[in-house]
Amino acid sequence: MTDLAWIDEALTAARPQAIGALLRYFRDLDTAEEAFQEACLRALQKWPVNGPPRDPAAWLILVGRNFALDEARRKQKQDALPDDDVISDLDDAEAPLAERLDNSHYRDDVLRLLFICCHPELPATQQIALALRIVSGLSVKEIARAFLVSESAMEQRITRAKRQVSSAEVPFETPGAPERAERLTAVAAMIYLIFNEGYSASGGEVHVRVPLCEEAIRLARLLLRLFSGESEIMGLNALLLLQHARAPARLDANGAIVLLEDQDRSQWDAKLIAEGHALVDKALRLRRPGPYQVQAAIAAVHAHAKRAEDTDWAQIDQLYAVLEGLMASPVVTLNRAVAVSKVHGPAAALAMIEPLAPKLDGYFHFYGVLGALLSQLHRTEEARVAFDKAISLANTAQEAAHIRLHLDRLMKDGTAGSAKVSVS
C-alpha cells in the first residue's frame, strides 16, 4: 500500500494549483472539481505503471481539462464518449503545458480559489468548511468530525455555501496589485481562522484539533511559496508555527489545559520554533510591520524563554503596544494587560482592563483574566464572581474545568494569590 501513498500525497499537494487552473478555464466550481476528480482517477491508473509525471499539477490540469471539454462536447452533441486512449495520450503534451503554466499563473489561480471561499456573506465557519473541502480536499466526513456536526448537516452547509459563492462575481482576469493585496489579506485572515478553530476549538469536548492547525500551516506555507516577498505572509507563517510548536505541551495527560507558564518547554517542537524564528527575522528585515508579524514576534519572545520566569515581559508589553497601534481592539488590550501585570503588577493591569468590560462582556478570557487579577489583589469575593462568569462563558469543557480549578483554590485558600494570569 505504500506504493499508493506517494500518489495520494502528490495529488493532495497538487490539488490547489490544479483546481485553481481548472476553475480559470471553466469558471465553474463544480466543473473544476469534477474534472480534477476524474484526473485523479486516471492518475491512480497511470502513475503506478508509468511513474510520477515531472509536474503532477500540470498533468492533472491537462487531463482534467480534456475530460471536462469532452464532457461539454458530449452533452452538447449527445455523442458517445471517445475511447480512453484517444483523450489521455499525454506523453507529448505534458512538457509544453508545464512551461506555459509558470509560477505566476499558479499564484493567482491558487489565490483566487482561496479568495472565493472568503465570501463576505458567508459566516466564518462556512468559509473554513468550504476552504477545507475545495482547497484542501478534506472529505465531508473529516470536516464534519472537525466541527463535531453530523455528516449530512455538514454536507448541506457546504452545498449551500458553494451555491452562494458560485453566484458571486469573481473576476477571472489577472488581478492588479491593489486587488491582489486585498485578496491576500482576506485569504490570510481565513487561514488564521482555520488555525484558530483548531488551536482553540469554538465548541464541544475537544479543545485542540491538531489536523485543522496542520492544514492551516500547509495552506500558509503554500501561500508564502507563491508570494515569497510578502512580509505579512511571512508573519502569518511564523505566528502559526510558533503557536503550533507548543501544541504537545498545551494539554496534560488528562486533556486538561496547561497554561503557557506551566508548560513543559522541552516538549515544544524545536524545529517549528526554528522555522518561526527564521521567518520573523526575515520579515523584520523588510521593515513593513503588520499585525501578524508583531504577533509572531510576541510568540517568538515566549519561545525564546527557556523557562517561564525568563520571559521578557517588558518586551512583550512593548510589542503589544505596537500591536494596539496597528489594530486597536479590546482583546489586544486584554492581552497586553497580562504582560503589564507581570511588569507593573496586578493593580496596573486591572486599571487597564476594567474599562473594557462593556465591550468584552461575552468573552470568556476577559473574566478569566479579571478573576485572576482580582484574586492576586486578594479581592476574593469579586474574583469568585468573575470566575463564575468565565465558567458560564467557557467554549469547551477544558476551559470550564480550568477556571473551576482556580475557583477551588480560591475557596480553599481564602485567597488564590497564586492564581495565574495567563493565556494558554
Added chain:
Amino acid sequence: MLYSILCYKSEAEVCSWGRAKDEAVMARHGEVIQRLTAQGRCGPVARLLPTTTATTVRAGRKPVVLDGPFAETKEQLLGFFVVDCDTLEQAIGIASELTTETGAMEIRPVHFFAPGSPQS
C-alpha cells in the same frame, strides 16, 4: 576523495510528516552519521529549514537581495558555506561578499547541524 551528498525531496511532503516519522528518519540518518564520524569519515551534516525561510542574493554590480529560494534552472549548484551569524542581515552581508560577476547565493537557515569528525 571527499564527496558531498545533497538531499532532494518534495518539501511539501516532508513538511507534512508527523513528528514520529520525522524523528524516525532523523534517527536512521543519525546512525549513519555516528558510524562514519567514529571512523573519521564524516564531514559536517546539515538539515535546512524549508525554502520559505530562504533569501537569495543575486550577483551584479550591486548584489540584489530577493525573498525566496534560488529558482533558476540555468545555473548549477557549485558549492556551499556554513557560517554562524546572529542575524539574517549578517548572512546576507557575507553572501554579498562572496558573489562573483554572475550567479546567486541562496541563504538557508540550518536547523540540524553535526560538525562531523575532526579533520586530519
